[in-house]
Amino acid sequence: MLVMEFKAVLKKPQELAINEAIRTARFVRNKVLRFWMDNRGIGKKELYRYNTQLRDEFEFVKHLNSQACQASVENVERSIKRFFDNCKKKVPGKKGYPKFKKHSRSVEYKQSGWKLLPDKKAVKFTDKKGIGQVKLKGTWDLWLVDQKLIKRVRIVQRADGYYVQFCVKINNKTEPLQATGCNVGLDVGLKEFYTDSDGYAEPNPRFYRKGEKRLKFYQRRVSRKKKGSANRKKAINKLGRQHLKISRQREEHAKRVARCVIRSNDLVAYEDLRVKNLVKNHCLAKSINDAGWYQFRKWLEYFGEKFGRITVAVNPAYTSQTCSNCGAIVKKSLSTRTHVCECGCELDRDHNAAINILTRALSTVGHTGTKINAWGDLSSTLSGSGLIEQDGSVNQESPGL
Structure with a gap:
């Protein structure tokens, strides 16, 4: 599934109509969820029947497709x-x-309720919410896409405006790249974005830290405005735009670096980190979130599947403590940045860990303890690997849904 995203050029009445459609979709969701909570054990059929009842009971729900x-x-x-x-x-x-949703920012149409105009530079929403014809601004070429392959159309609200997303069911794979003969292990960190098994260290851009001063400025302006006033809404919008800018910078950086790593190597190994658990450390949570480790892993897996490369997630246990030369355990704290072993091996801590990650991945490939997931990536299934929420790939090259 490929997601093509366009900026929507709207008039004020259209914005109000889209907001009404979003509120209606949220209303239906919350009512159906309440119906399920009050009637435990009911199935899908009952939920859809209740949705039909809502359309008969409320006129504004019937106006939505x-x-x-x-x-x-x-x-x-x-x-x-x-x-x-x-x-x-x-x-x-x-x-x-x-949980019930208090705020939502999108409404999703399936294969009805919308219509692409002949020039494919605009989409017309045909339900009774009054959205009408929406001009599209973007670089994707919808001429190359059969309209029957468009399975979803979403209208998404962000701080800088509204976007229209087309979810297209096409095979996004490319011709497999020629073998490079190179394998690499990656150790992500906070000092450097990652250090590979060859000793190269990618600098950590720290987008949030650099933009934190500006964020605090906009946050102070929000706190000084009167609650419920128009000036407060404007200040909140400016704060949201700054957050959006930082998140886009982080996402584009992870995408660019992951693409370069995948194209340069036949096999890429990385740690199977549980970021959700790591951010429980309040001293490091801000820096970990700023680094964007999971976004980097997500794009590694996506580009690995797209270009026919192997990506391996290995158990991170003792990768920093084990000597990459002799295999001895050398205990060290987080503040110790140099690995020094009795065998004479002296390396940067992250470089040593990256070598161990690659060694562990090469010993895992083809072993019974390795599985091939739905994307064809090799992922560690050793005990403690924790792939509950991390083992997955993204199916898009546009900003997240």
């Missing part, structure tokens, strides 16, 4: 399924019990 309402029901269905799956798998911590 029927398949857009069904998409809201599907969101509830997915959240319920994810909750029960986490319970069956005995995921540690919270299981993700479905």
Whole structure:
């Protein structure tokens, strides 16, 4: 599934109509979720029947396209399924019990309720919400896409405006690249973005740290405005735009670096880190989130599948403590940045860990303890690898949904 995203050029009445459509989709979702909570044990059919009742009962719900309402029901269905799956798998911590949404920023149409105009530079929404014809601004070429392959159309609200996303069911794989004969292990860190097994260290851009001064400035302006006033809404929007800028910088950096790494190596090994657990350390949480380790891993797996490269997630246990030369355990604290072993091996701590990661990956490939996931990537299934939420790839090259 490929996601093509365009900036929507809207007039004020269209913005109000889109906001109404988003609120209606949220209303349907919350009502269906309440119906499930009050009637435990009901199945999908009952949820969809209740959705039909809502359309008969509320006129504003009937004005929204029927398949857009069904998409809201599907969101509830997915959240319920994810909750029960986490319970069956005995995921540690919270299981993700479905919650009501107070704020939502998107409405999703399936294959009805919208129509591409002949020039494919605009899309017309045909339900009774009054959105009408929306001009599209972007670099994707919709002429290359058969309209029957467009399975979803989403309108997404962000701090800098509205976007229209087309989810296209096409094979996004490219011709496999020629073999380079190179394998690499990556050790992500906070001092450097990553250090590979060849000793190269990619600098950590620290986008949030650099933009923190500006964020604090906008946050102070928000706190000084009167609650509920128009000036406060403007200040909140400027703060949101700054956060959006930083998140886009981090995402584009992870994408660019991951693409270069994948194209340059036949096999890429990295640590199977549980970032969700690591950020529980409040001293390092801000720096870990700023580094964007999971985004980097996500794009490594995506480009690995796209270009036919092998990506291996290995168990990170003792990769920093083990000597890459003799295999001895050399205990060290986080503040110790140089690995020094009795065998005479003296390396940077991260370089030593990267070599261990690559060695562990090469010993895992083809072994019974390794599985090939849905993307064809090799992932460690050793005990403690913790692939509950991390083992997955992204199916898009546009900004996240």
